[in-house]
Amino acid sequence: MSADRDAGFCALIVMGVSGSGKSTIANALGRRLGWIVEDADRFHPVSNVEKMSAGIALTDDDRWSWLHAVAAEIGRKRASGTSIIMACSALKRAYRAILMHDRRDTRIVYLRGDKDLIAERLRARDAHFMPPELLESQFKTLEEPTEDERPIVVDIGATVNDIADRILTMLERSQTVS
Ligand SMILES: Nc1ncnc2c1ncn2[C@@H]1O[C@H](COP(=O)(O)OP(=O)(O)OP(=O)(O)O)[C@@H](O)[C@H]1O
Ligand SMILES: O=C(O)[C@H](O)[C@@H](O)[C@H](O)[C@H](O)CO
Helix, strand or coil: CCCCCCCCCCEEEEECCCCCCHHHHHHHHHHHHCCEEEEHHHHCCHHHHHHHHCCCCCCHHHHHHHHHHHHHHHHHHHHCCCCEEEECCCCCHHHHHHHHCCCCCEEEEEEECCHHHHHHHHHHCCCCCCCHHHHHHHHHHCCCCCHHHCCEEEECCCCHHHHHHHHHHHHHHHHHHC
């Protein structure tokens, strides 16, 4: 499977607020597609992780260098022809622009969910540096992707398997019509 039939490389950016299921769904997609799965959290400077752990929301300035590091990783995978699924919050359009670079070989998968459901999942989640209290600020920062970003949008209310199935079906469909 490829988001661009003419190219061997494809990147999927699985985006959404904290607790929307990015890591879970990215891993499910990785198992099905056999692609490498990465988590953008791995590229945060220690200072960002410390801030979030202390319950302080990141600012744009905290995020720029991190986003460029994530984009650089996607670029390295592109250079080696290794398709990748990147779990990354990518909350704002400007953040996604850094990751997408107007490339047809990179597609956004947006995990859309109700705040109450996500809060419930965050409360039930095992130890994680991201405190549930930051969910409010995640929603405030969120700019949902618009049509021109060609997002695959999926509701997170279903099971992990169903969500992964839907994403792959929508990806296939959007390729046949583009
Ligand atoms: N479709 C689902 N149904 C039920 N539980 C789910 C589903 N997707 C994710 N979860 C659970 O919700 C919690 C949050 O998921 P996950 O950690 O993957 O989110 P995330 O977006 O990667 O969060 P963060 O950005 O904070 O790292 C986890 O405990 C996960 O097991
Ligand atoms: O942009 C952000 O605010 C961050 O990326 C957060 O979303 C966290 O890193 C993530 O939720 C924890 O995994």
